Amino acid sequence: GAVVSQHPSWVICKSGTSVKIECRSLDFQATTMFWYRQFPKQSLMLMATSNEGSKATYEQGVEKDKFLINHASLTLSTLTVTSAHPEDSSFYICSAPQPSGRSDTQYFGPGTRLTVL
Amino acid sequence: AQKITQTQPGMFVQEKEAVTLDCTYDTSDPSYGLFWYKQPSSGEMIFLIYQGSYDQQNATEGRYSLNFQKARKSANLVISASQLGDSAMYFCAMREGLFFQVSGAGSYQLTFGKGTKLSVIP
Numbered sequence: 055g056a057v058v059s060q061h062p063s064w065v066i067c068k069s070g071t072s073v074k075i076e077c078r079s080l081d082f083q084a085t086t087m088f089w090y091r092q093f094p095k096q097s098l099m100l101m102a103t104s105n106e107g108s109k110a111t112y113e114q115g116v117e118k119d120k121f122l123i124n125h126a127s128l129t130l131s132t133l134t135v136t137s138a139h140p141e142d143s144s145f146y147i148c149s150a151p152q153p154s155g156r157s158d159t160q161y162f163g164p165g166t167r168l169t170v171l
Numbered sequence: 172a173q174k175i176t177q178t179q180p181g182m183f184v185q186e187k188e189a190v191t192l193d194c195t196y197d198t199s200d201p202s203y204g205l206f207w208y209k210q211p212s213s214g215e216m217i218f219l220i221y222q223g224s225y226d227q228q229n230a231t232e233g234r235y236s237l238n239f240q241k242a243r244k245s246a247n248l249v250i251s252a253s254q255l256g257d258s259a260m261y262f263c264a265m266r267e268g269l270f271f272q273v274s275g276a277g278s279y280q281l282t283f284g285k286g287t288k289l290s291v292i293p
Contacts, residue, residue: 088280097262097283098216145214149281160206160266160281162216 057081058150060163067138068171075133075166077148083128084150088160089121092145104131138170174198175265177284184253185292191238192248192287194263204266205246206281207237211259219261222246253291260286 057080067073077087085106090098102123103111110123120142122134131150135142147165176195184190196205207219222230222237230237238247250257263284 092214097285100280103280147214147216149216159218159221161218162208165214165216167214 058148058161058163060148060166062166063164064167064169066169066171069139070137073135073138073168075135075146075148075168077131077133077150077163079129079150079152079161082150082152084131084152085128086151087125087131088149089123089131089133090147090149092147092165094145098147101133106131135168138168140170143168143170174282175263175284177263177287179287180285181288181290183290183292184250184257186255187252189249189251190253190289192250192261192263192289194246194248194284196244196246196263196265198244198265198267200267202268204268205237205239206264206266207235207246207248208262208264209257209259210262210286216262220248250289255291255293258289258291260288262286 059078059080061076065073087104089101089104091101092098100113101116101121102113104123104125106125106128112118120136122136125131131148133146145165145167147162149160149162151160174197178193182190203224205222209217209219220230220232220235220237222239229239234251236249238249246263264281266281
């Protein structure tokens, strides 16, 4: 299947700092990428849809000024958690759809575990 | 209302036995896709199998098969000959519409169920 990379795989930061997470599609182009958040023992919650060449679409309840998304190219989307606080600690995972014949299949990055002290 | 329902929070299966993980869905869109993903303790989401709403046959991928019953709106995952490495969380997901890459189409995202934790016993 397709490969989606994510960097860093884990990060620990102090409260008030900003953290940037990169998501790359390695062997295909993705005009759309998705960012999810997952709390322990829970399912994935879609945060936003990243669109190359246009603004991201945020889900209801997600602060766009806190979670900045930039889809810089057809293979790269970044999520910046601004002024992080302990409640932002979570597992963040991105995904990108790749056309697969009759339909698209969505492939996920390995995730980034963020801990805010 | 929940669009994807996984009623089994946890399941146990003996090694080499088959196991069925349940998933029901709710949609009024005639075009949709159903997905199963595996999430081991490392956290990565591994794509297992896909079934389109217009597919006539049940999808199969190696030891994974999808028991698609359209009228009942169920898409159960069957894992044959379970292995210890199959122990993980399993998520059922649905996308309304057949394609992701339609600009501005928020309805083309994946909606996930709450997951089932599968434990394979030696």
